[in-house]
Amino acid sequence: MVTKDWGYHHDGAQDDAIGEEAVNAVLRDLLQTFGGRGAPYPTTRDLTSRLRAASPENYRHLIDDLFETITLFDNHVVKATVKNICPGEHEVHIEAVAKKLRADEIGAEKEIPLDDLIDVGVLDAEGNVVAVQKVHVRGSRVDVTMVVRGDPVKAGIDPRSMLIDRKPDDNVMPLVRE
Numbered sequence: 001m002v003t004k005d006w007g008y009h010h011d012g013a014q015d016d017a018i019g020e021e022a023v024n025a026v027l028r029d030l031l032q033t034f035g036g037r038g039a040p041y042p043t044t045r046d047l048t049s050r051l052r053a054a055s056p057e058n059y060r061h062l063i064d065d066l067f068e069t070i071t072l073f074d075n076h077v078v079k080a081t082v083k084n085i086c087p088g089e090h091e092v093h094i095e096a097v098a099k100k101l102r103a104d105e106i107g108a109e110k111e112i113p114l115d116d117l118i119d120v121g122v123l124d125a126e127g128n129v130v131a132v133q134k135v136h137v138r139g140s141r142v143d144v145t146m147v148v149r150g151d152p153v154k155a156g157i158d159p160r161s162m163l164i165d166r167k168p169d170d171n172v173m174p175l176v177r178e
Helices: 020-034 044-054 061-068
Strands: 002-004 070-073 076-086 089-097 100-103 109-112 115-123 129-138 141-149 154-157 172-174
Touching: 020 044, 044 061, 061 070, 076 154, 076 172, 089 115, 089 154, 115 141, 129 141
Parallel strands: 002 141
Antiparallel strands: 070 100, 076 089, 089 141, 100 109, 115 129, 115 154, 154 172
């Protein structure tokens, strides 16, 4: 996969899958419905049902992952290379492994099928995101090539640590020049 990318952008990242306006509308609705009154009081089910209704169909599973189950990820970058295309423009290739786990109430983890959008990105020397791309990951292998501007130094999977990952330090690695 090759993507022309001139800088940081959002295209439906999990942190904004529903959108700020929709989340604010859900919270406003909860306040209007339950604010200033007595029992019955709102529960998390009231919140999650409204969030689910406000979510696009392809993101509704996130409500389960974020609120109703213990969902963990084990993502790590295997290889990250960069080569100059022309002055100021670089091709970055990232190979990573991704796993999705579900833990039960006593902490026993079980790997579950991965069919999620996960950010893959490139960072500069200060750790700022130079480019990020949403990748639909099915299975465990991630292989992405991006064209970026600037001075890329590191790259990896979930570079902004948006997912709950037990070892987030292995999600990003320094780029090796080709």
